[in-house]
């Protein structure tokens with residue numbers, strides 16, 4: 001189990017890259033850190049691994065405070081974006097490196113190396129050098145090298161970003177399968193939403209060195225709690241409104257001249273609160289006539305996108321994007337109604 | 351394409367041939383010629399290898415070359431590592447400081463050693479005034495003096511070679527070793543050293559060749575008491591006017607340098623660089 005308490009990291013004195021950072025990864029759980037470039041994902045990982053100094057706070061791995069312990073004594077398996085294999089050693093020697101450092105006997109070394117290579121489907125390649133392997137194979141060696149030591153914690157920093165799209169999806173599944181099989185506590189860094197959703201037990205969305213939201217992939221995908229998370233998770237449309245009534249499980253929002261019913265609320269909203277209303281371009285509908293929960297719009301543009309048709313529409317609430325299945329009735333440029341299902345509206349305080 | 355390359359390389363090759371290879375060939379020929387009769391003879395070499403003094407000087411030159419190279423490796427490795435890991439800007443500055451000795455006049459640089467090591471030099475003064483010694487020690491014209499002088503002269507070459515090799519070792523690889531349980535020293539020995547072997551080979555060759563062929567430093571710090579091949583060469587040519595003897599020394603020196611170069615290249619570990 002990994003516990004980060006009130007962590008602070010400064011590369012430059014007085015300028016925190018991470019601040020008041022709290023994170024827990026439970027035993028056997030895979031948590032991914034998701035966020036835009038520069039938000040501090042790698043920094044978090046490197047602080048846990050012991051490669052950056054902390055300016056405050058505490059890092060605990062399996063109950064042991066490692067905040068002041070050097071990287072080589074933290075018992076962590078680390079997988080880098082660049083793979084970082086030892087180019088002068090064979091695959092076998094690469095994987096055996098950590099075991100050697102732990103003074104495992106030669107016999108056990110070769111047994112465990114073989115086992116680890118079998119686990120990542122690299123049997124028979126043990127005598128090769130890293131330069132003689134493909135990118136995907138190198139990534140597997142890196143993975144084998146990190147898990148063969150049976151670490152308390154596995155850290156992966158964008159392990160798939162150097163692979164091509166197809167291999168990325170395959171490797172992602174493999175990493176997840178391996179992680180579950182070994183039930184190793186894992187922290188996984190990525191800036192790819194889909195990857196994070198697919199692989200994780202829990203997703204932690206970061207922004208500017210702070211945690212915006214943490215939850216299961218479904219929660220993050222369906223119920224973002226901040227504008228940043230909503231944007232990042234692909235809620236392309238939003239408009240401003242005011243809460244006019246609050247019911248037990250329904251919410252009425254007044255925006256321009258329209259009243260919307262929304263069924264979910266993140267946070268405690270009260271009547272009179274200024275709010276943002278977010279919706280996905282796939283969850284909206286277009287209609288020829290006015291229906292409940294709809295607003296008159298003007299269709300500006302229609303584009304064909306293979307399995308979907310995308311519309312750009314203009315309303316009193318702003319400009320929106322709507323994506324409808326390809327086989328639905330098409331709308332031409334001109335007046336129409338945007339219809340929004342109460343379940344698809346995410347309301348959050350402004 | 352081929353032709354363009356030939357044309358581009360030709361001038362430099364011609365230059366090297368006319369002003370370097372050709373004279374060397376003459377030198378080689380002369381070393382096998384009897385100065386009186388002009389006949390082919392091995393007498394020059396026989397004399398060189400049979401005479402005790404030249405044997406002593408030859409062995410000394412090799413020994414000093416080896417010692418200086420080893421000292422340079424030991425001194426340069428940690429320093430180069432630190433330099434290679436400096437942020438780019440500060441590294442550039444530090445590197446220009448490292449090569450500063452190469453940019454000062456060799457005579458001036460060596461005379462600085464006289465000021466330190468001489469009979470009335472800094473060290474003797476300090477030792478005398480603290481009463482540790484009764485009369486001035488002879489520090490100059492010793493092997494130690496030559497080693498000091500040449501180490502100072504050649505250290506920058508060693509550092510340059512090692513730094514440029516180490517710069518290419520990704521930080522990730524080092525951190526991978528650390529995370530797998532290797533402490534700083536183990537990481538250095540098992541990762542940094544093998545991955546900078548190319549720089550080590552280059553540096554060692556430069557330093558060894560540099561120290562067995564250096565001239566100014568052995569002249570001033572070794573003098574006639576502590577001759578090396580290069581100073582022996584000067585003595586033969588300029589003082590004894592023994593032209594054939596001089597050419598023999600020159601050829602021995604060149605062949606030794608080449609042989610060591612080849613040997614090191616053969617012994618060097620397999621190419622390690624990925625990429």
Ligand SMILES: Nc1ncnc2c1ncn2[C@@H]1O[C@H](COP(=O)(O)OP(=O)(O)OP(=O)(O)O)[C@@H](O)[C@H]1O
Pocket residue numbers: 011012017035036037038039040041042043044191
């Ligand atoms: N060694 C360093 N020295 C100074 N600043 C750094 C250093 N490493 C990172 N930073 C800064 O800290 C911030 C966070 O960087 P970090 O590498 O953690 O981001 P990241 O979330 O991993 O981004 P990416 O997705 O691009 O990898 C950035 O603003 C970056 O410029």
Ligand SMILES: [Mg+2]
Pocket residue numbers: 041042043157
């Ligand atoms: Mg990063």
